[in-house]
Amino acid sequence: MRDDALQITRDDRQMLVVLRGSWSRETSHLDPATLLADIGSLSTLKIDASEVDDWDSTLVQAAIALRARANAQDLELLEDWPPGVSKLLVLADAVPGARPEDQQGGNSRATLWSRLDPRVASRAVGSEVANLAEFVGALVLSGLGLVTGSGRGRFRDFLYFCYQTGPNALPIISLTSFLVGLILGYLGAVQLKQFGAEIYVADLVTVGVLREMGPLMTAIILAGRTGAAYAAQLGTMRVNEEVDAIEILGVSPMEFLVLPRVAAIIVMTPLLTLFANVLGILGGGLVSSGLGVTPLQYWSEVQVALYPSHLVVGLVKAVLFGALVGIAGCRAGLNSGRNSEGVGKATTEAVVVAMVYLIIADALVNITCQLLDI
Amino acid sequence: MGAAIEVTDLTLAYGERVIQRDLTFTVAAGDVFVIMGGSGCGKSTLLRNMLGLEHPARGEVQYDGHSYTSASPARQRQMRMNWGVTFQQGALISAMTLAENLSLPLELYTSMSAGERADLISLKLSLVGLEGYQNYFPSEISGGMRKRAALARAIMLDPEFLFFDEPSAGLDPISSRRLDDLIATLAESMGATVVMVTHELDSIFAIATQSIYLDNESRTLLDQGPPLHLKTHSEHAVVREFLNRGVAEAAAGG
Numbered sequence: 093m094r095d096d097a098l099q100i101t102r103d104d105r106q107m108l109v110v111l112r113g114s115w116s117r118e119t120s121h122l123d124p125a126t127l128l129a130d131i132g133s134l135s136t137l138k139i140d141a142s143e144v145d146d147w148d149s150t151l152v153q154a155a156i157a158l159r160a161r162a163n164a165q166d167l168e169l170l171e172d173w174p175p176g177v178s179k180l181l182v183l184a185d186a187v188p189g190a191r192p193e194d195q196q197g198g199n200s201r202a203t204l205w206s207r208l209d210p211r212v213a214s215r216a217v218g219s220e221v222a223n224l225a226e227f228v229g230a231l232v233l234s235g236l237g238l239v240t241g242s243g244r245g246r247f248r249d250f251l252y253f254c255y256q257t258g259p260n261a262l263p264i265i266s267l268t269s270f271l272v273g274l275i276l277g278y279l280g281a282v283q284l285k286q287f288g289a290e291i292y293v294a295d296l297v298t299v300g301v302l303r304e305m306g307p308l309m310t311a312i313i314l315a316g317r318t319g320a321a322y323a324a325q326l327g328t329m330r331v332n333e334e335v336d337a338i339e340i341l342g343v344s345p346m347e348f349l350v351l352p353r354v355a356a357i358i359v360m361t362p363l364l365t366l367f368a369n370v371l372g373i374l375g376g377g378l379v380s381s382g383l384g385v386t387p388l389q390y391w392s393e394v395q396v397a398l399y400p401s402h403l404v405v406g407l408v409k410a411v412l413f414g415a416l417v418g419i420a421g422c423r424a425g426l427n428s429g430r431n432s433e434g435v436g437k438a439t440t441e442a443v444v445v446a447m448v449y450l451i452i453a454d455a456l457v458n459i460t461c462q463l464l465d466i
Numbered sequence: 467m468g469a470a471i472e473v474t475d476l477t478l479a480y481g482e483r484v485i486q487r488d489l490t491f492t493v494a495a496g497d498v499f500v501i502m503g504g505s506g507c508g509k510s511t512l513l514r515n516m517l518g519l520e521h522p523a524r525g526e527v528q529y530d531g532h533s534y535t536s537a538s539p540a541r542q543r544q545m546r547m548n549w550g551v552t553f554q555q556g557a558l559i560s561a562m563t564l565a566e567n568l569s570l571p572l573e574l575y576t577s578m579s580a581g582e583r584a585d586l587i588s589l590k591l592s593l594v595g596l597e598g599y600q601n602y603f604p605s606e607i608s609g610g611m612r613k614r615a616a617l618a619r620a621i622m623l624d625p626e627f628l629f630f631d632e633p634s635a636g637l638d639p640i641s642s643r644r645l646d647d648l649i650a651t652l653a654e655s656m657g658a659t660v661v662m663v664t665h666e667l668d669s670i671f672a673i674a675t676q677s678i679y680l681d682n683e684s685r686t687l688l689d690q691g692p693p694l695h696l697k698t699h700s701e702h703a704v705v706r707e708f709l710n711r712g713v714a715e716a717a718a719g720g
Contacts, residue, residue, distance in 0.1 A: 337557035342543045
C-alpha cells in the first residue's frame, strides 16, 4: 500500500477523501464505517478517486456502502470515481423488473421451527393422508375403467414392467434372502444351542422368513430398485412434458402410466417373495448343517413348521407391500418438480415414503393377525 | 372471421404469486397468433392455462364460443380432440417409437384399422420430412427431428387449433426457419388456427398475423396487434424495443 493511498483532510463543514494507487481485495480497503464514525458538524463529503489506477469489486461495494451511510447521516456526497466504477454503480442502482420482495406472495419457505409446530405437523400428516387417499382412489377408478373396457392401459407396458420388476430382480433378491435366512439361523442357533435344541432353528427360520422377512426384504429391495425407478421414469417424463402431452391427448396418466406399473409390481412381489422364502430357508439350512443337523432332519422340521397360514399371511403382506411401493414410487414421480432437482427429490421421496409405508403396514398386519389369532 | 378463441380476464398465479393479471384477448379463426414477451413473463404459463394443464386463478377461456374453463372433464376431453399441441422439447413419449407416438391419437379417437393407421402415419411423417423413421425411438433422432415428429403427432387428427410452445427453441437458424415455414404451410393448408409462444423475432415476423405482448414488470398484457404494426406503432416503448431487438427508438424513427 502506498503511503499516500488514502489522504483525508477535513474542516468543520467538509471532509475531502482522496484515494490513489491500488484499491482491491489484496491491497487497500475503504471502510465507510470508520471513515464516517465521527462526523461532528460535517455537511459535505467529497470523494476524489480519480487517481486510483487499479481497483476491483470491493471498491464498488465500499462506494455503495458509503452512499448509503452518507444518505443515512444526511451528508451531501460529491463523488469522483474511476469511469469503470461509476458505470458499475449505475448498473447496481438500476433494477429492471420487480425485486423478489415486491412481488405478491413471495417466498414462503417453512422454517425448521414452524415445521415442528404440532398444528403444522398434524396438518402436514393430514394432507399426506388425503393426497394418498386421492391417489389410491384415482388408481382404483382407473383399474375399474380397465376392467369395464373403457380404460386405455397398455397390456404390453404391463408385461414389460413385470419383466423389469420380477426376473431382473432375481439375483439381488437371491443374495439378500439367502443371507437373511442365514442371519436368522445364527440368531436362533446362539440361543437354542444352550438348550440342545438346535433342530428348532428350522422352525425359527421357516416361520420368520415366511411371515416376516421374506415379504419385507423383497419389498425393501423393490422399493430401492423398482419404486425409485418408477419415480425417476415418471419424474423425467414430467420434466420432458410427456405427461402433459399424454393429458392433452385425452388419456389419463393414471391409466396409461401408473396402472401398468402398479399392477406389475403387485403381481411380481408375491412371486419374488415365494422365491425369497425358498432361498431364506436354504440359508437357515446352511447354519443348521454347521450345528450338526443333517439336511434331511432340517427339511423334515421345516415341513413341521410350514403351516399354510404362515405362507398366506406372508403372501398377503407381499401383495400389500408391492402395492405400497408402486404407489409411493408413481405418486412421487407424477408429483415431481419440472427440473432435474425435482426428479432427484422424487426418487428420494419414493424410497423414503415406501419404507415408512412398509413398516406401518407390516405393524398393522401383525397386530391384526395377533388379534385374529392367525 | 369470428373469434375462435376468447380469453377473458384471465389471471395466472402460482399460489399467491401472480404471474399475469387481467388478460383479455381474442384469436380469430385462421390467425397465426403469437404470444410474445421477455423471458419469464409467463408466456408458457398462459399457454398451459389455455390448454387446461394449469388452472387460472380467475377468468375464462372459450373455444368456438364454448367455455373450456368451466366445462366438465368429459366435455374438455371432447374439445381437446380438436387440438394439436407441441411442447418445447417435443414431448414425444420416449418409450414408444415414432409410429406408436403418432398412432396414439388415432387409436384413442378413431376406429381405423392398423393398415389405415400405418398409411396415415406414413403420410404425416412425409409431410414433416420424416418418412421412413417410423421405427425410430425419440432418443435416436435429433432435436429438430423430434420437434417435427411432434408436429406430425399434433396434426394426426387434422385439428382446428394448433398450439406451439417455443417451437424453434434450441434449433439452428436454418432448421428454425424451415420449421416456421412448415408450421405456416401446414396451418394454412389445413385451415387451422395457430397459437404460438415464442420470443424468436424471426419466427414472429415470418409467420405471425396477430400477437400480444406480455410485460414482465406490470405483469399484464401491454399491447396487441400484428407484429409488424406494433414494431413501429406500438404506444409502448418496451414493445417497440422488443420487436426491434432492443434498439427501439432508432428503428422506430425516434
